[in-house]
Amino acid sequence: MAAGLLALALLARPQAAAAQPVAASPTLRLEVEGKPVAVDPPPFIEAGRTLVPIRFVAEALGAQVGWYPEQQQVVVGYPGRQVVLTIGRNRARVGDVEVPLDVPPRIVAGRTFVPVRFVAEALGATVEWAAATYTVRVWRQPSEVRRVTLNRAVGAAEIRVELSAPLLSYGVETAPDDPKRLVVTLFPAVPATALPAVPGSDPLLAGLRFEPDGRGLRLVVDRRRTGPYWLERDPNGLGLTLKLSYQVTGIQVSQDGWVPVVTIRTDGPVAYQTLTLTQPDRLVIDLPGVTPAAGLPAEVPGVPALGLQRVRTGQPTPQTTRVVLDLAGPRPPVITPTADGLVVRLPPHLTDVRWEALQGRTRLTLFLTGPATATAELLPDGRHLRVRIPQAVAAAPQVKQPGPGMAATGLTISQGASGLDVVLEVPYYQGHKLLSGPGESQVVLELEGSPLSGRQIWVDPGHGGHDPGALGPSGSQEKQVNLGVALRLRDLLVQAGAQVQLTRQDDRFVELRARIQGANAAKADIFVSIHANSASNPQAAGIETYYWDNHPDSARLAQAIHRHLVEDLGLRDRGVKKNDYLVLREAQMPAVLVELGFISNPEEERLLTDPSFQQRAAIAIQKGIFDYFQQE
Numbered sequence: 001m002a003a004g005l006l007a008l009a010l011l012a013r014p015q016a017a018a019a020q021p022v023a024a025s026p027t028l029r030l031e032v033e034g035k036p037v038a039v040d041p042p043p044f045i046e047a048g049r050t051l052v053p054i055r056f057v058a059e060a061l062g063a064q065v066g067w068y069p070e071q072q073q074v075v076v077g078y079p080g081r082q083v084v085l086t087i088g089r090n091r092a093r094v095g096d097v098e099v100p101l102d103v104p105p106r107i108v109a110g111r112t113f114v115p116v117r118f119v120a121e122a123l124g125a126t127v128e129w130a131a132a133t134y135t136v137r138v139w140r141q142p143s144e145v146r147r148v149t150l151n152r153a154v155g156a157a158e159i160r161v162e163l164s165a166p167l168l169s170y171g172v173e174t175a176p177d178d179p180k181r182l183v184v185t186l187f188p189a190v191p192a193t194a195l196p197a198v199p200g201s202d203p204l205l206a207g208l209r210f211e212p213d214g215r216g217l218r219l220v221v222d223r224r225r226t227g228p229y230w231l232e233r234d235p236n237g238l239g240l241t242l243k244l245s246y247q248v249t250g251i252q253v254s255q256d257g258w259v260p261v262v263t264i265r266t267d268g269p270v271a272y273q274t275l276t277l278t279q280p281d282r283l284v285i286d287l288p289g290v291t292p293a294a295g296l297p298a299e300v301p302g303v304p305a306l307g308l309q310r311v312r313t314g315q316p317t318p319q320t321t322r323v324v325l326d327l328a329g330p331r332p333p334v335i336t337p338t339a340d341g342l343v344v345r346l347p348p349h350l351t352d353v354r355w356e357a358l359q360g361r362t363r364l365t366l367f368l369t370g371p372a373t374a375t376a377e378l379l380p381d382g383r384h385l386r387v388r389i390p391q392a393v394a395a396a397p398q399v400k401q402p403g404p405g406m407a408a409t410g411l412t413i414s415q416g417a418s419g420l421d422v423v424l425e426v427p428y429y430q431g432h433k434l435l436s437g438p439g440e441s442q443v444v445l446e447l448e449g450s451p452l453s454g455r456q457i458w459v460d461p462g463h464g465g466h467d468p469g470a471l472g473p474s475g476s477q478e479k480q481v482n483l484g485v486a487l488r489l490r491d492l493l494v495q496a497g498a499q500v501q502l503t504r505q506d507d508r509f510v511e512l513r514a515r516i517q518g519a520n521a522a523k524a525d526i527f528v529s530i531h532a533n534s535a536s537n538p539q540a541a542g543i544e545t546y547y548w549d550n551h552p553d554s555a556r557l558a559q560a561i562h563r564h565l566v567e568d569l570g571l572r573d574r575g576v577k578k579n580d581y582l583v584l585r586e587a588q589m590p591a592v593l594v595e596l597g598f599i600s601n602p603e604e605e606r607l608l609t610d611p612s613f614q615q616r617a618a619i620a621i622q623k624g625i626f627d628y629f630q631q632e
């Protein structure tokens with residue numbers, strides 16, 4: 001420290017020189033804080049400046065002084081504030097700044113004389129020249145300590161001192177007789193405030209008091225323990241903060257359900273940095289500015305069954321405590337800072353989602369970083385299945401959706417207060433089973449497949465192209481109604497996992513025989529032909545469904561579809577009927593032909609051409625097909 005260097009050099013004396021004072025009368029006098037100071041040899045005036053032996057200037061200001069013969073330099077000042085003068089040179093250095101000097105220092109009769117006003121003002125004092133009494137007066141105004149506050153800040157405990165003016169010197173050191181006691185020196189300073197009361201519960205401080213020290217002040221800080229400390233000065237010099245480092249006082253390992261919990265106890269709020277290491281997996285938590293308390297164990301047993309092997313403590317630098325969690329695999333932490341430490345939880349994180357299509361079932365696997373227990377529950381709407389994983393956290397931003405034909409049509413992941421909810425859309429829910437048990441790191445769920453999953457269904461929109469089918473009184477064409485319903489039915493069946501082929505997907509003509517030949521060649525599981533009815537009597541109305549004896553299950557398919565059409569569309573029930581239409585007669589699979597209503601009836605024509613009615617008709621047919629396969 002510069003102060004030490006100054007103190008060592010204090011006794012050195014400038015070399016003798018031959019110069020003599022230019023004028024010696026009348027005798028100049030020096031006063032410091034109003035008190036006369038005897039100066040020998042006496043000050044003199046040169047070029048309008050008063051030069052005084054350096055020793056008296058230093059004493060007047062309470063400064064330290066040093067002499068460096070090789071450089072012919074004299075250094076005067078306090079820690080943090082110094083003036084460097086060179087014999088015979090009219091430039092000086094104040095702090096880091098070079099400034100001009102009217103009159104350079106001189107050596108007279110073996111003594112170094114310096115310009116008193118320049119040096120005193122550079123060190124913050126006031127200088128007056130009293131011409132009547134031929135006196136130089138030096139005044140040091142002490143800084144007032146206006147406020148002292150205690151603050152348990154994050155990272156270190158703080159004792160903050162607010163000042164009315166910058167100090168000439170300050171410092172902190174440990175009392176020689178008591179390592180727990182710190183003494184902050186403030187010079188020159190006077191107290192202008194009461195010190196704050198130290199709470200009896202304060203883990204670091206036992207007491208604070210001021211002690212006058214000549215024109216300075218000592219702030220005595222009694223700590224409950226030793227430990228690193230440091231002093232920080234505000235850039236404007238109007239504040240000093242003594243910082244006392246916190247300690248890690250304990251490490252505790254516990255478990256909350258399936259979650260390992262490491263509690264790092266400190267005697268104040270700390271900042272931290274984490275680092276994740278692999279091979280083996282470790283979580284490193286560094287607490288900068290925090291030291292381990294005496295007796296802090298180097299190792300604490302973990303909860304190996306939950307993937308936390310042990311917790312170790314160390315000190316990578318004298319000012320840092322390191323806590324290392326040895327892990328059985330990657331475990332992202334959730335760290336919560338508290339007033340007295342950190343709570344480190346290792347909850348299971350959902351890192352990946354896998355879907356698999358099995359024979360008639362769909363399997364969902366949720367990969368977690370640690371053990372958990374899941375529950376699965378069909379929600380009251382019957383269309384959503386919720387897998388709840390208490391305490392879990394979502395780590396995978398990418399949510400993989402189920403593929404086509406699977407027993408779920410969507411997946412959403414939401415983070416709730418109690419854990420993770422994985423919600424599956426299961427519009428064709430048939431049942432589920434949780435295959436994983438409590439404490440496993442994977443959640444495995446199997447969904448029963450839709451009865452339509454993997455089925456081949458041939459949908460035949462009647463007519464098309466130059467064959468409009470029946471015509472409605474307002475000019476609508478049956479072929480359009482049939483196609484509209486068929487396309488909607490196709491979408492619903494595909495969503496439910498079926499493979500669907502259509503005789504036509506647009507307005508084109510297809511021969512009757514080609515329609516059923518296509519279905520036979522494709523070895524479709526069922527054949528559904530869609531038509532609208534017509535009669536010369538505009539009052540004729542209602543739904544009828546046809547089948548033939550081509551296949552023993554054709555009647556059952558017709559019954560299933562017809563029942564839902566009548567229920568859902570609310571039109572007159574004209575019954576299930578048998579007729580040897582070509583497309584039914586030649587079908588090698590169960591086959592039906594539905595007549596959705598009478599396009600010749602003005603009221604039903606309006607319905608048949610309405611897209612929402614077409615959608616309801618498609619849903620009703622899909623329900624019937626669903627029932628048919630489920631009864632199988």
Ligand SMILES: [Zn+2]
Nearest residue numbers: 462469531532
């Ligand atoms: Zn028709």
